[in-house]
Amino acid sequence: MSGKEVRDALGNNIKLFRFHRELSQADLAGEAGISITFLSDIERGNKWPYPDTLSNLAQALKVPVYELFKGQDDISDEAKSVIRQFSEDVSRVMNQSLESVYKKYNVL
Numbered sequence: 001m002s003g004k005e006v007r008d009a010l011g012n013n014i015k016l017f018r019f020h021r022e023l024s025q026a027d028l029a030g031e032a033g034i035s036i037t038f039l040s041d042i043e044r045g046n047k048w049p050y051p052d053t054l055s056n057l058a059q060a061l062k063v064p065v066y067e068l069f070k071g072q073d074d075i076s077d078e079a080k081s082v083i084r085q086f087s088e089d090v091s092r093v094m095n096q097s098l099e100s101v102y103k104k105y106n107v108l
Contacts, residue, residue: 006069007045013068015043017061019082031060 018028029039041047058065
C-alpha cells in the first residue's frame, strides 16, 4: 500500500466506524480532543494524525487502533456502499443548506 492508500483507508475506516456508532464529526472530534476540521481532513485522507490522536480516535470509536488501518479489501462491498451513500446524502444536505443560506442573505 502506498502512503496515500494508507491515509485513504484510515479515513474511510474512521468514517465507517463513526457511522456505525452514529456519531457526527463534531461528536467524534470532541471525544478525541481534536477539531472538526482536522477530523474532516483525516477522513478525506488529506492529513495524517499523530499517534496519540490515533489512539484517542480508536478509543472514542471503541475499536483497536489496528482496525483503523484495514485495507479496503477487508471492508465488505455493503459497507463501502453505505459509506458512499452516507457521504452523498451528507453532501446533498449540506449543499441544500448552503443554497438556502445564500438565498436568505442574497449571496447568489
